[in-house]
Amino acid sequence: MSAVDSIPVRVAAIETVSPFIKTFTLEPTDGGPLPAFSGGSHVVVTMQGRDKNHRNPYSLMSSPYERRFYQISVRREDDGRGGSKFLHGNVRVGDQLFVSPPANLFALNELGRRHILIAGGIGITPFLSQLYELRAQDSDYALHYAYRRADDTAFLDRLAAEHGERAHFYESSQGHYLDPGRILAEQPLGTHVYVCGPEGLIDTVVTRARRLGWPASHIHAEEFAAPPSGRPFTVVLDKSGDELEVGPDDTVLDVLEDNGYAPDCSCRGGVCGECETAVITGEIEHHDDYLSEEVKREHSRMMICVSRAASERVVLDL
Amino acid sequence: MSEQATVAAPRVKPVETFRGDFTYSNSPEAIRRFPFPFHRDDYMYSVNIEPHDGTPPGSAYAPAFDIDEHYLSEMAERRTVLEEDPKRCQVLPYMMEAQWDTLELMMTSLAADYPEHFSLTRDGDTWTWENRLLDIRDTFTFKDADTLPLEPFEYITRQVQGDFTLHGQRNDMLYMDGGMVTCQADWSLDFDLGMNFYEWHGPVPRAHEMGVFERALKYLLTLKVGSPVRRLNWTMTVNPRMDTSPENYDKWGIDRATITPDNVGELAHLRVELQSLWRLPRSNAILFSIRCYLISMEELATVPKWARRFHRVLRDLPEDLADYKGFIGFRPTVLDYLARHDDGAATSPGGAPD
Amino acid sequence: MGIKSKPEYRELEFDGNATRHVLLAAGPGGDALLRVLDQAARLGRDADAARGPLDVLYLPSAEADLSMRLRSHALGVDAVVAPDRRGLESALRRVLTKAVMGTRLYVAGNEAFVWACVNVAREAGIDDDEVQRERCGSLARPVQCVHCKTTDPAVTTNIYVCPGCGLHVFVRDHFSRRLGVYQSVCVDAEAPGEVPAIEEVYP
Numbered sequence A: 001m002s003a004v005d006s007i008p009v010r011v012a013a014i015e016t017v018s019p020f021i022k023t024f025t026l027e028p029t030d031g032g033p034l035p036a037f038s039g040g041s042h043v044v045v046t047m048q049g050r051d052k053n054h055r056n057p058y059s060l061m062s063s064p065y066e067r068r069f070y071q072i073s074v075r076r077e078d079d080g081r082g083g084s085k086f087l088h089g090n091v092r093v094g095d096q097l098f099v100s101p102p103a104n105l106f107a108l109n110e111l112g113r114r115h116i117l118i119a120g121g122i123g124i125t126p127f128l129s130q131l132y133e134l135r136a137q138d139s140d141y142a143l144h145y146a147y148r149r150a151d152d153t154a155f156l157d158r159l160a161a162e163h164g165e166r167a168h169f170y171e172s173s174q175g176h177y178l179d180p181g182r183i184l185a186e187q188p189l190g191t192h193v194y195v196c197g198p199e200g201l202i203d204t205v206v207t208r209a210r211r212l213g214w215p216a217s218h219i220h221a222e223e224f225a226a227p228p229s230g231r232p233f234t235v236v237l238d239k240s241g242d243e244l245e246v247g248p249d250d251t252v253l254d255v256l257e258d259n260g261y262a263p264d265c266s267c268r269g270g271v272c273g274e275c276e277t278a279v280i281t282g283e284i285e286h287h288d289d290y291l292s293e294e295v296k297r298e299h300s301r302m303m304i305c306v307s308r309a310a311s312e313r314v315v316l317d318l
Numbered sequence B: 001m002s003e004q005a006t007v008a009a010p011r012v013k014p015v016e017t018f019r020g021d022f023t024y025s026n027s028p029e030a031i032r033r034f035p036f037p038f039h040r041d042d043y044m045y046s047v048n049i050e051p052h053d054g055t056p057p058g059s060a061y062a063p064a065f066d067i068d069e070h071y072l073s074e075m076a077e078r079r080t081v082l083e084e085d086p087k088r089c090q091v092l093p094y095m096m097e098a099q100w101d102t103l104e105l106m107m108t109s110l111a112a113d114y115p116e117h118f119s120l121t122r123d124g125d126t127w128t129w130e131n132r133l134l135d136i137r138d139t140f141t142f143k144d145a146d147t148l149p150l151e152p153f154e155y156i157t158r159q160v161q162g163d164f165t166l167h168g169q170r171n172d173m174l175y176m177d178g179g180m181v182t183c184q185a186d187w188s189l190d191f192d193l194g195m196n197f198y199e200w201h202g203p204v205p206r207a208h209e210m211g212v213f214e215r216a217l218k219y220l221l222t223l224k225v226g227s228p229v230r231r232l233n234w235t236m237t238v239n240p241r242m243d244t245s246p247e248n249y250d251k252w253g254i255d256r257a258t259i260t261p262d263n264v265g266e267l268a269h270l271r272v273e274l275q276s277l278w279r280l281p282r283s284n285a286i287l288f289s290i291r292c293y294l295i296s297m298e299e300l301a302t303v304p305k306w307a308r309r310f311h312r313v314l315r316d317l318p319e320d321l322a323d324y325k326g327f328i329g330f331r332p333t334v335l336d337y338l339a340r341h342d343d344g345a346a347t348s349p350g351g352a353p354d
Numbered sequence C: 001m002g003i004k005s006k007p008e009y010r011e012l013e014f015d016g017n018a019t020r021h022v023l024l025a026a027g028p029g030g031d032a033l034l035r036v037l038d039q040a041a042r043l044g045r046d047a048d049a050a051r052g053p054l055d056v057l058y059l060p061s062a063e064a065d066l067s068m069r070l071r072s073h074a075l076g077v078d079a080v081v082a083p084d085r086r087g088l089e090s091a092l093r094r095v096l097t098k099a100v101m102g103t104r105l106y107v108a109g110n111e112a113f114v115w116a117c118v119n120v121a122r123e124a125g126i127d128d129d130e131v132q133r134e135r136c137g138s139l140a141r142p143v144q145c146v147h148c149k150t151t152d153p154a155v156t157t158n159i160y161v162c163p164g165c166g167l168h169v170f171v172r173d174h175f176s177r178r179l180g181v182y183q184s185v186c187v188d189a190e191a192p193g194e195v196p197a198i199e200e201v202y203p
């Protein structure tokens, strides 16, 4: 993470929504307005733990029309790498965190004539920001929200009040289950379906939509999958003999620059080819879109802006 | 976007013409800051993208949107083109949010980069925009199109140099969903409107097969708010003509037949597009800015490194690219002219003058 | 191989995943519809329920009139035979107002016909991946002159005289789906009067 793309924020409020879910209100530390965003966007939150930094993506649930603060809701995952536990257990009102500028991998389709939102559990969060847009634009939409137990979520009253008959609730502990077949049947042309939640829910909705003949362009899913985190490794520079450590969230390029080197680079995203570097020994985990499959298999070159070592050490011709 | 101090305040010239008597020319300062696009002595298509991050200080690359001495001329030319052909500015109806995003980005950037020429005062949703170069002062309500004399995209792009296009992102694809296109290198917005990234690049030779467009698109799909990128593109144009549209090709095509050894230095121009790409925050659309710079061979030759290098690039450019770019017919005449300025000496890396 | 904007066509094929089918053709395109109907019939009776409604809209042309065969097809669908393109387009609009997600459109005919239908369907909310297109009959191209924007619905030559502005214009492969036309550009702008040989390349 480079310093330029992180925005310092202060935790202004923490609300315990349920034993598992907390909502955090984040205000810009410098007082200026936060970047505007579109419904469905997420930010990457960086938390400075005692011995490790956590960096997790969280969907923005506050209104896209609100720039004085962002809100996120976090479900505690007890067997993850610890980011959500840290937010639940260690973060207090007044603490400082960093967020990336918002990015959207789950936007509403501007051409949609009707939007069906299907949420499971904490998967409701991206829809909360989208619902502001749908209402502001007077769009045709329906929300279907499945959860285990009503006291697990505090969004129910608000959703029911704001969206009336457009919102449908399914509490599984009461034996109410969401039936994608019924929700998706007989929908007018131009309808789009969006699903966010557990893998199982996503799979059933997508499969069902395909079986009903929906085209891929009208089916949208976002899974809260844990992003792959890199393993640390050592880069050895053959010419200078320098040995540099690359941490889980660093790139080789960043580390070289931090150590006073100025390797060729342009896009910093694995497409332009400028940073191509010969590998003398070591195995590479390629993340670029530049090198051909053959070259990738040979482990003879790497794009240092995005790719990592699969071995513990890698010797580069630098 | 960019640091205020890195942007030099341009001295804006009175209106010159890009048609008829072609009075356009570059001052010595404008030549020095010309975005010469060749970093090496040869050229081939590539995904030449880099961050648009306010560097190098003082250069044409530093401002978010570069305003230079030709501002008044280019804005006058744009008005003329739009009068003749209003379809040069079109935005599809679902792009309203992107129109406001564009207006906000341009107003805030210009006011920050050129405080002596532009200012924006915001009081909630009541905004006052002042453009002292064009003598405009309007107070309007942000997001209420009825309070502006034109739709927000057209309103603001009539006040910024360069062509602009708007791209919605759907199904992992970008679409040509709008634009203000009056100084283009031979492509038609009216025709390309609604096309996807691969379709509007259809006529380009080689680059599809090279995988250039596939990689470029993948990269653009993940473009982030606040982290714009840029690239350079180039071709050659006869006369300092901004409007080399296909619509008017029947009128300007003949210019290509007028190049002679006597007039080539004055008539043949290197045309460079400084293109920047911006993710727009509320709409999630992408704004593509195509800022066009023209320099005659005579002006180019005042920088020895550039004349040497351009001679080599042009000489070794493959036929299919020269044909696509439209100068294959008069290339020999330009090469003869440039050869006189190429003593074979080595050139330094990078595009800047020595 | 053409450029990326030049549309590709392929043989229509019954899509078993769809829950409603709208078949459209002009002239010789009727053959393609007969093929799709045969495929649907081969799925057998059991498939009937799952297959969902099937509409056939047909426009006979001077090239071919297959209305009788479409009407008497064993599947027993009620083919609508339209008197002209206007009639066919309004029949299509009517069918689509009742259509729901899961509908597949199958279009067969010359390029002008195919894209006119696709654009009517797009207005009704149908996306590209819900449409199959097959080109049948004449290769004549619908072309728009980039200079005066006049469209000629059926150009069979590499170069033609634009009926709008009178220029000799060359037909490119660059194609706009929105407008349903290829682009044509002045062929002798750089050497007025020097018009290359005109040949029939899209018979």
Ligand SMILES: Cc1cc2nc3c(=O)[nH]c(=O)nc-3n(C[C@H](O)[C@H](O)[C@H](O)COP(=O)(O)OP(=O)(O)OC[C@H]3O[C@@H](n4cnc5c(N)ncnc54)[C@H](O)[C@@H]3O)c2cc1C
Pocket: A042, A054, A056, A057, A058, A059, A060, A072, A073, A074, A075, A076, A077, A079, A080, A081, A082, A083, A084, A085, A122, A125, A126, A222, A223, A224, A225, A226, A227
């Ligand atoms: C775009 C996006 C938006 C998101 N929005 C939200 C949101 O709004 N609210 C929210 O609560 N969460 C959201 N998430 C998920 C969030 O980023 C974290 O993954 C989550 O909070 C758990 O973080 P963690 O560090 O505690 O655990 P993580 O390490 O991230 O683990 C997440 C889950 O993966 C499993 N897991 C992790 N590592 C392994 C392993 N090595 N092997 C097997 N299983 C493993 C864990 O059991 C856990 O259940 C979002 C994710 C994405 C990608």
Ligand code: HEM
Pocket: B045, B046, B047, B048, B165, B167, B174, B186, B187, B188, B192, B200, B201, B202, B203, B204, B207, B212, B213, B216, B217, B220, B231, B233, B234, B235, B277, B286, B288, B324, B325
């Ligand atoms: C949304 C962003 C973009 C838009 C709107 C755009 C638009 C265009 C258009 C209209 C043309 C002319 C095609 C014609 O002949 O009709 C063109 C040419 C081209 N584009 Fe793009 N483009 C974009 C991004 C890119 C990117 C990121 C690359 C990166 C490699 C790229 C590479 C090219 C190349 C190589 C050409 C040929 C230019 C020449 O040789 O003169 N474009 N582009």
Ligand code: FES
Pocket: A264, A265, A266, A267, A268, A269, A270, A271, A272, A273, A274, A275, A276, A288, A290, A303, A304, A305, A306
């Ligand atoms: S910097 Fe472009 S591929 Fe690495």
